[in-house]
Amino acid sequence: MAEIMWKRVNVKQVPRRGSEAFATVGQGRISISAAACKLIDNIYDFNYIEAHSGKVNDIIEKIGLSFSKTKTHDTLSFSRRKYKNEFVDGLEIRSKPLVTEFFGKVKENTSTRYPVEKVDNNMLAINITKEL
Numbered sequence: 001m002a003e004i005m006w007k008r009v010n011v012k013q014v015p016r017r018g019s020e021a022f023a024t025v026g027q028g029r030i031s032i033s034a035a036a037c038k039l040i041d042n043i044y045d046f047n048y049i050e051a052h053s054g055k056v057n058d059i060i061e062k063i064g065l066s067f068s069k070t071k072t073h074d075t076l077s078f079s080r081r082k083y084k085n086e087f088v089d090g091l092e093i094r095s096k097p098l099v100t101e102f103f104g105k106v107k108e109n110t111s112t113r114y115p116v117e118k119v120d121n122n123m124l125a126i127n128i129t130k131e132l
Helices: 096-108
Strands: 022-026 029-032 048-056 059-068 075-077 079-083 086-094 111-120 123-127
Touching: 022 096, 029 059, 029 096, 048 096
Parallel strands: none
Antiparallel strands: 022 029, 022 111, 029 086, 048 059, 048 075, 059 123, 079 086, 111 123
16 A cells, blocks of 8 residues: 655635625625625614625626615615624625525525625615725
8 A cells, every 4th residue: 555645735724804895695695795895884773785786797796785774675684693693794685685686596505705895875786896
């Protein structure tokens, strides 16, 4: 039997960047990081979001989330994150139809992080062309 030759692998752990604005998409939900939530003033005063698709040359590149205090037939509710029964920064939109609209069935068992940017005073955009 041949002898096993061991060689050390140089792998560095990437620290989690708490200051990075991102969204995690998958498994029927979109989770918005605390840093992304800070991009919109008083984001937790809103109760609903309206989803938009941002296209370039007829290809969807961004998911727009427009925050609203008024419920309409096109809005979705979201919830603020909790940790040990206490509210923390960050929010979650639980909607399989919303995730399926942009990703099909691909995201049923996986989750991916995407960068988030501010569009205006009540809208965030998730860039679904760039994975983090």
